Amino acid sequence: MLYSKWWSDTSEPPVLTVRYRTSTPATTALAKPWLEVINTSRQTVDLSDVTLRYYYTADDAPAYGSNCVQTSIGCSNVTLRTLKAAPSDAAGPDADHYLQIGFTAAAGTLARGRSSEGIGLQLYRVDHEKLNQVNDRSFKSADVTYTPSKLVTAYVRGALVWGQEPNGRTPGPSSPARTPRQAADAPGSGILFDDFDYAGPEDPALAVNGWEARSGEGGPGVKGSWSKDGVSFPAGEKGDGDQALQLRAATDGTTRGTLQSEFHRTRPTVLTGTLVARVYFSDKPTNGSDGDHISESFFTISPDHASSRYSELDYEYMPNGGWGRLGPRLDTTSWRSSERGDRVTGSHGLKLGGWHTMVITTAQDGATTYSVDGQRLFTNSSSYSPREHMSVNFSTWFIDLPFKGVSRTWDMRVDWLYYQSGRAVSVDNVQKTVAGFTAAGTNFVNTLPKR
Ligand SMILES: [Ca+2]
Ligand SMILES: [Ca+2]
Numbered sequence: 001m002l003y004s005k006w007w008s009d010t011s012e013p014p015v016l017t018v019r020y021r022t023s024t025p026a027t028t029a030l031a032k033p034w035l036e037v038i039n040t041s042r043q044t045v046d047l048s049d050v051t052l053r054y055y056y057t058a059d060d061a062p063a064y065g066s067n068c069v070q071t072s073i074g075c076s077n078v079t080l081r082t083l084k085a086a087p088s089d090a091a092g093p094d095a096d097h098y099l100q101i102g103f104t105a106a107a108g109t110l111a112r113g114r115s116s117e118g119i120g121l122q123l124y125r126v127d128h129e130k131l132n133q134v135n136d137r138s139f140k141s142a143d144v145t146y147t148p149s150k151l152v153t154a155y156v157r158g159a160l161v162w163g164q165e166p167n168g169r170t171p172g173p174s175s176p177a178r179t180p181r182q183a184a185d186a187p188g189s190g191i192l193f194d195d196f197d198y199a200g201p202e203d204p205a206l207a208v209n210g211w212e213a214r215s216g217e218g219g220p221g222v223k224g225s226w227s228k229d230g231v232s233f234p235a236g237e238k239g240d241g242d243q244a245l246q247l248r249a250a251t252d253g254t255t256r257g258t259l260q261s262e263f264h265r266t267r268p269t270v271l272t273g274t275l276v277a278r279v280y281f282s283d284k285p286t287n288g289s290d291g292d293h294i295s296e297s298f299f300t301i302s303p304d305h306a307s308s309r310y311s312e313l314d315y316e317y318m319p320n321g322g323w324g325r326l327g328p329r330l331d332t333t334s335w336r337s338s339e340r341g342d343r344v345t346g347s348h349g350l351k352l353g354g355w356h357t358m359v360i361t362t363a364q365d366g367a368t369t370y371s372v373d374g375q376r377l378f379t380n381s382s383s384y385s386p387r388e389h390m391s392v393n394f395s396t397w398f399i400d401l402p403f404k405g406v407s408r409t410w411d412m413r414v415d416w417l418y419y420q421s422g423r424a425v426s427v428d429n430v431q432k433t434v435a436g437f438t439a440a441g442t443n444f445v446n447t448l449p450k451r
């Protein structure tokens, strides 16, 4: 039997020991289980063979999300899925769901006696309501420091090696191996990927992963109206527990009554290569009267407007037009100098309400091409291609306020972002890679070189 070597009889120590701690109250917006895996066997264990289950009872929420905030293994190498427990998955009265934690092939090995060190995880309701942990099997408020917990189970290639499943099963020869999880491939190098699984604009995982929701002053659009309040993470394109970034803009036609949203990288991240976002554009307001000059934007920009190597690449969708032009309209603009207004623009009379795959490709020392759903829209020569690293930004904002009245809201969504530095990748290959990440439960990848 392939797995037989992974259970041990009672006279031997367990193959793995899982320690747990938390610091959250029973009712919380963000459950924070921290887990540590220790190899207590006599041999080296491949982390990609290991899965853990953290059991909980979903309250009345439509879905739960999860993310990783800290681990020396790298959150890019931790896979997370929130799954409904079937009776065959050992469901119990305090465990109708579980968070399944896995590791990619790049997570490495645990030599005998070694520990993974703390893996900081977060579990939350996608509807941003508070969750009740009292009925969650693996939650234990008393464990504020790392304590071995048999309420979290561990498997090696599908064989239970630690803990007690909700149906009472413990490791041993009578415990049948579950179907081993297919180990996730190691993510390639030079990649940034985000599936946008976050609890809200204040989720600490955002800063860890290099994102920030904007607040405060500055252009473009209506002065003083940038607010984190418009940023949320509702269900994504495919639902099923997946989430998307949502940027809401709202206005009653007055400056005071206007809210604009922007979400961006905190540091310059992208230069040449392939940048792709799966974006939902709105052609109509979610609530209220139509007619606003809304801009739904996806762009990259130099951190310093006065830089001699200034670089900016913009997608700007204006369903109702703007700047005196009729909509719907998609502008693609590459900037060489913001101070001198030196830029080239392609303006496209496209109606884009719905989901689209937006791509910007810059070959090394070459041209920049903008394409939507695999259709090339605009290419600029190398003199307008980026010359320095830029942040990545999404925003919804009002070009002007054409009428006063009852408040109306506009929502743009981004299901995921993918960036491959330095080289062109076809849309088909990007979609394959993203589908692989989604299937594995890889919610975030950053294998870009540190800068
Ligand atoms: Ca619960
Ligand atoms: Ca997503």
Ligand SMILES: [Ca+2]
Pocket (backbone or CB within 6 Å): 195, 196, 197, 241, 242, 243, 443
């Ligand atoms: Ca996801």
